[in-house]
Structure formats: structure tokens, C-alpha cells
Amino acid sequence: MSPLNKTLITLAIIGTSSAVIASESHGYITESGIKITPLFDIKLERNDNVGRYSKAEQPITSNVLVIKPGIVLDSDRNGNQYKVAYQLISGTYSDSDDDDYLDHRFTTNNFVKINRRSGIRFNYSYLNLHEERGTGILAGDTLSTIAKEPVEYDLHNVNTTYIYGAEEAKGRLETTLKYQSKTYNNYRNIASPEFSTLSTKYKDYRDFGGAIAFYYDLRPATELLFDINLTDRRYKLGDPKTGQSQDNVDAYYLIGSKWNVTGKTTGMLRLGLQNKDYDYSGKKDFTGFSWDLNFNWKPLSYSAVYVSASQRAEDPQQGTNYIDKTRFDIAWQHYWMTHFYSRIGLNFIKEDYSESKRTDDLLESTLVFGYQLRDYAEIQAGWQYEDNSSSFESNTYTQNVWYLSTNFIF
Numbered sequence: 001m002s003p004l005n006k007t008l009i010t011l012a013i014i015g016t017s018s019a020v021i022a023s024e025s026h027g028y029i030t031e032s033g034i035k036i037t038p039l040f041d042i043k044l045e046r047n048d049n050v051g052r053y054s055k056a057e058q059p060i061t062s063n064v065l066v067i068k069p070g071i072v073l074d075s076d077r078n079g080n081q082y083k084v085a086y087q088l089i090s091g092t093y094s095d096s097d098d099d100d101y102l103d104h105r106f107t108t109n110n111f112v113k114i115n116r117r118s119g120i121r122f123n124y125s126y127l128n129l130h131e132e133r134g135t136g137i138l139a140g141d142t143l144s145t146i147a148k149e150p151v152e153y154d155l156h157n158v159n160t161t162y163i164y165g166a167e168e169a170k171g172r173l174e175t176t177l178k179y180q181s182k183t184y185n186n187y188r189n190i191a192s193p194e195f196s197t198l199s200t201k202y203k204d205y206r207d208f209g210g211a212i213a214f215y216y217d218l219r220p221a222t223e224l225l226f227d228i229n230l231t232d233r234r235y236k237l238g239d240p241k242t243g244q245s246q247d248n249v250d251a252y253y254l255i256g257s258k259w260n261v262t263g264k265t266t267g268m269l270r271l272g273l274q275n276k277d278y279d280y281s282g283k284k285d286f287t288g289f290s291w292d293l294n295f296n297w298k299p300l301s302y303s304a305v306y307v308s309a310s311q312r313a314e315d316p317q318q319g320t321n322y323i324d325k326t327r328f329d330i331a332w333q334h335y336w337m338t339h340f341y342s343r344i345g346l347n348f349i350k351e352d353y354s355e356s357k358r359t360d361d362l363l364e365s366t367l368v369f370g371y372q373l374r375d376y377a378e379i380q381a382g383w384q385y386e387d388n389s390s391s392f393e394s395n396t397y398t399q400n401v402w403y404l405s406t407n408f409i410f
Contacts, residue, residue, distance in 0.1 A: 026376060026409045027074070034075050039087070041068040043405035050096050051144040052134025052388070052397045062095035066405075079113040101150050104128040117166045127155040134397065136317045137187070137200060141394040151200060152185040165215075172215040172223075178231075180207040197240035203317065204236040205246075221261045227254040227270060239320050244280040246320055250313075251275045252290060267295035276313045276322055284354055286313040286322050302335035313354075321355035331366075339372040360395060363387045380405045 027037035045064040053059050070087035089103040107125040114120065130150035131137060138147050157180045165172030184200030209231035215223045228251075235246040256270035274290035292310035299305075308329045313322040331345035347364040368382040384401040 027072075033077065034073055037072040037074065038410040039068070039070040039072065040408040040410070041070075041405060042066070043068075043403050045401050045403040047399070047401050049397060049399040050093065050099055050133065051147075052132075052139070052386075052399055053144060054141050054394050054396050056394065057141050057145060060096050062093045062099075064094070065092045066090065081111045082108075083110065084108045098148050099133055099150060101130040101152075103130060117169070118162070118164045121161040121163065123160075124158045125156070127157075129153060129155065131317075137184075137198065137203065139318060139395055140392065143195070143198070149186065151187060153200075154183050154185065156181045170217050174211075174213045174215070176211040176213075178207070178209045178211070181205070198318075199240065202235070202237050202240045202246075202320075206234050206236075208232045208234070215258065218257075221259055223258045225254075225256050225258055225268075225270070227252065227256070227272075229254070233315070239280075241320075242282070244282060245278070246283075246315075247279040248283075248315070249277050251277075254290070264298045265296070267293070269293050269295075274312055278321075283321055286324075286354070288313070288324075302341075304333050306331045306333075316351075316353065319353060319355055321353075323354065324352040326350045341370050343368040343370070357391055358395075359391045361389045363389075376409050378407050380407070 027035045029035050043064075043066040045066065046061075047064055048061050049059040050062050051057075051060055067090045068087055070085065073082075073084040075082040085105075085107050087105045089101075089105070091099070091101045091103075093099045105125070105127055108123065110122045112120045112122070130152050133147050133150060134140075134144040137151050138144055157178075159176055159178035161174055161176040163172065163174050183204050186200070188199055188201040190196050190199045209229070211227065211229040213225060213227040215225050218224050230252075231250045233248055233250065237246075238244055239246050252272060252274050254270040254272035256268065256272075258268040260266045269291070270293075271289075271291045274286065274288060276286040278285055290310075290312045292312075293308060295307040297305045297307075306329075309327060311324075311326045314325050316323045327347070327349045329345070329347045331343060333341060333343040335341045343366070345364075345366040345368075347362075349360075349362040349364075351360045351362075353359065363386070365385045366382065368380055370378055370380045372378040380403075382403050382405070384399075384403075386397070386399040388395065388397050390396045
């Protein structure tokens with residue numbers, strides 16, 4: 001399976017994603033023209049710190065069996081594109097049954113061409129997922145050590161975009177409407193007075209928003225862009241400590257550039273202002289510089305470098321006021337032989353909590369070796385490492401995960 005004839009099928013969007021690589025030559029085409037591609041991944045992991053405990057606690061070590069069956073339906077009719085994907089993810093821990101999980105991911109991505117100048121893009125995803133112990137709402141020894149199961153939640157996301165502007169036009173306008181809701185399924189009413197304010201019901205929310213973006217061709221390979229993005233977040237309940245509203249409006253005003261140079265260098269850079277305004281005047285608002293970058297470089301047909309980075313204020317999973325979050329990711333994938341490749345990745349995330357003295361610096365590194373046995377199957381051996389340094393000692397931890405996996409595309 002050459003790297004030149006691969007397509008990336010994204011099974012989940014909005015922050016939490018899982019991707020599988022499918023060859024264009026795979027799948028089964030029905031008489032009606034629908035392409036059906038079954039997928040199956042299996043992975044065996046060895047995790048040396050399942051709960052992400054600090055040095056003050058005895059870590060739990062366990063083997064983990066992860067099974068991911070899935071299916072993709074694809075259709076392209078006269079420029080109208082339709083895609084539906086589903087994946088089930090089962091995780092079974094040999095020495096920590098409390099951490100077993102069963103996730104579901106469903107997405108559909110569609111584009112309808114109205115005429116040569118305009119079209120409509122419609123996307124929807126439903127994610128039934130979990131947060132690993134020691135992350136998210138249950139981060140830190142105090143919570144991770146007493147948790148009896150992973151935090152589980154449902155996430156619905158729908159967005160539709162109207163695009164106006166022919167391919168050869170000098171400018172292109174995109175307007176988007178979007179909706180997202182998140183509902184937690186367990187730990188909703190924690191009885192202990194010490195932890196009752198951490199009940200997940202206080203994190204349920206609905207987002208309503210919209211965006212408008214204008215792209216202008218500076219040259220054949222480069223576009224100038226202007227982007228305004230607004231999101232109105234409404235929590236179902238008030239702040240668990242004060243009872244006051246957690247609702248806020250997030251606004252981005254960005255300018256930047258998007259480029260594609262002969263297929264070897266693609267990317268997008270946006271810079272501008274973010275304004276996060278809380279309804280309750282007692283909460284600290286955020287107004288400041290925000291930016292994001294996505295950059296792909298392919299110096300050779302068999303080698304690629306991927307870079308992404310961003311800075312923005314976000315709602316935290318622990319606490320109720322914003323965190324100032326900076327992220328930098330870089331990865332290099334190289335085919336040493338036709339069927340053998342390696343991938344090295346490094347991620348750095350810095351989180352500064354506005355309502356406390358807490359800061360977290362998370363360093364993630366990955367090393368993967370892959371070999372394509374057949375056009376429809378490959379094996380991988382990998383290592384993942386996390387090192388979280390926090391001003392709260394109970395949130396400081398290291399974790400190593402070694403794994404072997406096999407991926408099939410039928």
C-alpha cells in the first residue's frame with residue numbers, strides 16, 4: 001500500500017478524533033454506486049500507570065486489549081459527495097477491570113454542489129466516549145484513586161456551511177451555522193460533600209454558533225483569509241460553588257493565509273483576537289491574542305512532516321473559569337523501504353488556570369514502526385510516553401505505553 005494512494009478517513013471530529021487509513025482500491029461497490037469499506041483494528045498495550053498516579057501512589061500496571069471494528073460508506077455522484085462512518089472501540093484491562101470501556105463513533109460528512117459557483121457542506125457526528133482515569137474531570141490522585149469507572153459522555157455536533165465562489169474565482173465566501181451538545185452519563189450526583197461540586201451534571205452544555213470566512217487569491221498557491229467565529233455556550237446548571245451562571249460567548253476575529261505549493265507544502269495560519277465574555281460579572285473575562293497553525297511538508301514522496309500549534313482560552317474540565325492553553329505538535333513519518341516506515345511525534349501542552357495558581361505542562365512523545373504485510377493489512381509496534389508537570393503535586397505523573405497492533409482494510 002503505497003503512501004501515494006492513501007486517503008484519510010476521519011471517524012470523529014471536534015477535538016476528539018480517531019483516524020484510519022484506507023486505500024482507494026479497497027471496499028466493495030454496490031450496483032447503486034455506494035462504496036462499502038469494512039475496517040478492523042486490534043491492539044495489545046502494556047500500560048505502566050493506568051490511573052496516571054503521582055509518585056505518592058503505587059501505580060497500577062496492566063495489559064490492555066483494544067478492538068476497533070468499523071465500516072465506511074462512500075458515494076460520489078456528479079460532484080455530490082456523501083460519507084458515513086461508524087466505529088466501535090472496546091478496551092479491556094487485564095488487571096484493572098474498573099477501566100474497561102466501550103465507545104461508539106458515528107459521523108457523516110456530505111457536500112452537495114448547487115452549481116459551479118456554490119455548494120453546501122453538511123456534517124454530523126455522534127460520539128459516545130469515555131475519559132481515561134487520571135484525565136479530564138477525574139484528573140489528579142484525589143479523584144483518580146477512588147474512581148470506580150471511566151467518566152462517560154455523549155457528544156453531538158452538527159454544522160452546515162454554504163460556500164459561494166467558483167474554483168477559478170478570485171474570492172470565496174463561506175458561512176457556517178453550528179450546534180454542539182455534551183451530556184455526561186455517570187458521576188452526575190456525587191454524594192460525598194467533599195466532592196459534590198465535581199458532579200458531572202455541572203459540565204453539561206449546549207453550544208450555538210456561527211462563522212463567516214472570506215478567502216482571497218493572492219497567487220495561484222496562496223489565499224488570504226478573514227474569519228469571524230462566534231459560539232454561545234449555555235450550561236444546564238450554574239457554578240456548583242456559587243450558583244451563578246457559567247454561560248459565556250466566545251468570539252474570534254482572525255486574519256491569515258492558506259497555501260498549497262505543488263502538493264509538497266500545505267498549511268494555514270490564522271492570527272487575531274479572542275474575546276471570551278461570561279454572563280456573570282463576577283467571572284474573569286478573557287481578551288487577548290489567539291492563533292493557530294497547521295503545516296504539512298513533504299520534501300520527498302515517502303517522507304512527511306506535520307506541524308500544528310495553537311493558543312486560546314478554553315473552558316476547563318476541572319474548575320469553572322477559563323484556562324489559557326498553548327499547544328504545539330510535530331510529527332515526522334518516513335518510509336525507509338516500500339513497506340516499512342517509522343513515525344516520531346512530540347506534543348507539548350501548557351495550561352494556565354485563571355481561577356487558581358495551577359499550571360500544567362504536558363509532554364507527550366510517540367515512536368512507531370510500521371510494516372505493510374499486504375495491501376489490506378499492516379502491523380505496528382509503538383511506544384507512547386506522557387510526562388505531566390503540575391504546580392499541584394497530585395497531578396504530576398509519568399506514563400509509558402508499549403503496544404503491538406494490526407490494522408485490516410477489506
